[in-house]
Amino acid sequence: MLLAPEQAGFSAERLERITEHLQRNYVAPGKIAGCQTLVARHGHVAYLRSQGLMDRERKRPMQDDTIFRIYSMTKPITSVALMQLYEQGRFQLNDPVHRVIPEWRDLKVWVSGDGESMQLKAPDQPMTFRHVLSHTGGLSYGMTRHPADRAYATPGVQRGRGETLKSFVDKLAHVPLRYEPGTRWMYSFSTDVCGYLVEALSGQRFDRYLQEHIFDPLGMTDTAFHVAPGKLSRFAANYQRQPDKSLRLIDDPETSAYLREPSFFSGGGGLTSTTADYLRFCEMLRRGGELDGARILGRRTLELMHKNHLPGGGDLASLAVGAFSETAYEGIGFGLGFASTLSEVAAGSLGEGDYYWGGAASTIFWVDPKEDLICIFMTQLMPSATFNFRGQLKNIVYSSIVD
Numbered sequence: 001m002l003l004a005p006e007q008a009g010f011s012a013e014r015l016e017r018i019t020e021h022l023q024r025n026y027v028a029p030g031k032i033a034g035c036q037t038l039v040a041r042h043g044h045v046a047y048l049r050s051q052g053l054m055d056r057e058r059k060r061p062m063q064d065d066t067i068f069r070i071y072s073m074t075k076p077i078t079s080v081a082l083m084q085l086y087e088q089g090r091f092q093l094n095d096p097v098h099r100v101i102p103e104w105r106d107l108k109v110w111v112s113g114d115g116e117s118m119q120l121k122a123p124d125q126p127m128t129f130r131h132v133l134s135h136t137g138g139l140s141y142g143m144t145r146h147p148a149d150r151a152y153a154t155p156g157v158q159r160g161r162g163e164t165l166k167s168f169v170d171k172l173a174h175v176p177l178r179y180e181p182g183t184r185w186m187y188s189f190s191t192d193v194c195g196y197l198v199e200a201l202s203g204q205r206f207d208r209y210l211q212e213h214i215f216d217p218l219g220m221t222d223t224a225f226h227v228a229p230g231k232l233s234r235f236a237a238n239y240q241r242q243p244d245k246s247l248r249l250i251d252d253p254e255t256s257a258y259l260r261e262p263s264f265f266s267g268g269g270g271l272t273s274t275t276a277d278y279l280r281f282c283e284m285l286r287r288g289g290e291l292d293g294a295r296i297l298g299r300r301t302l303e304l305m306h307k308n309h310l311p312g313g314g315d316l317a318s319l320a321v322g323a324f325s326e327t328a329y330e331g332i333g334f335g336l337g338f339a340s341t342l343s344e345v346a347a348g349s350l351g352e353g354d355y356y357w358g359g360a361a362s363t364i365f366w367v368d369p370k371e372d373l374i375c376i377f378m379t380q381l382m383p384s385a386t387f388n389f390r391g392q393l394k395n396i397v398y399s400s401i402v403d
Contacts (some may be wrong), residue, residue, distance in 0.1 A: 009403030071359035078267035079337025096126035138177030195267025308333030
């Protein structure tokens with residue numbers, strides 16, 4: 001891949017501070033095993049470095065074609081897939097989801113109480129496609145001690161082996177909503193529901209839909225819900241930061257569940273991919289929905305997706321329930337599958353107007369239409385809130401622009 005920092009309007013010397021920063025602060029002291037960073041602007045790759053190890057136990061160096069678990073960076077891909085069907089007139093954003101999932105017609109909202117004494121009510125408005133695309137429908141991840149979250153355990157809501165998208169949404173029909181649809185924001189199973197909606201509306205199994213309508217047209221040859229046997233040597237190990245700040249191997253690439261096809265194709269977090277593949281996806285976004293002659297989305301649809309769809313035009317700081325997410329909250333809005341920086345001042349971060357997300361293993365990306373910029377960072381460290389890679393990289397990347 002030809003690196004062209006000057007053609008992209010960067011100082012090569014200033015961009016190289018990324019290498020120094022990550023090596024000194026993270027790779028050398030063993031805070032991460034390794035990482036990969038890509039910066040592109042105006043369609044030119046200005047910076048690409050692979051640092052450290054992809055597999056510490058086997059001393060395998062990070063390679064440019066390393067395959068990563070991208071977890072919630074699956075969500076923007078799923079959202080694009082559902083919006084392709086929007087462009088075909090299959091639904092309107094304000095349509096109720098129960099039009100496609102009739103079992104959800106009688107969903108109730110939690111009011112008070114717990115267990116059998118829980119008080120529920122009919123929602124003031126039904127959950128819509130806009131709500132599931134923007135995490136404002138009342139669903140959660142069922143991970144807190146809140147009574148509505150604890151109720152996820154009763155029907156056994158989970159995304160594990162043996163589950164399917166259909167059985168998953170059937171179980172969610174028996175779970176109370178945490179809040180009134182369209183009034184708050186909470187990171188949730190919503191994008192897994194979007195995956196089911198793609199399946200139900202298209203008539204294609206979700207993984208096959210993505211392959212035919214996104215991965216094949218974009219040439220994303222290494223993006224899938226499992227790692228093929230011939231690609232095992234390129235699959236990174238996944239680590240967790242321990243209380244003593246050491247790294248513990250939590251998913252060995254040679255014994256990983258990702259080596260076999262799942263029964264549950266998680267639109268919220270199931271994909272593996274490479275930096276090169278995710279760049280293809282981001283380039284399509286940067287270019288308004290098209291790449292190398294393959295039109296994935298219309299320009300206007302994509303612009304609609306990264307507008308702020310939060311109630312009243314507010315930010316996450318004023319509307320989010322809970323602290324679990326892949327973004328800070330101050331000055332940040334949320335659209336149809338992407339967070340976005342509404343105010344650099346409020347966010348304390350550069351990149352106003354960008355749109356982005358991240359994954360549980362500390363992977364991140366962002367696209368900035370104003371600067372015509374893409375940044376992708378890949379590593380395998382859980383949890384993602386351990387280090388603020390996004391903020392640190394933004395400081396270095398934006399200060400390297402010289403045109």
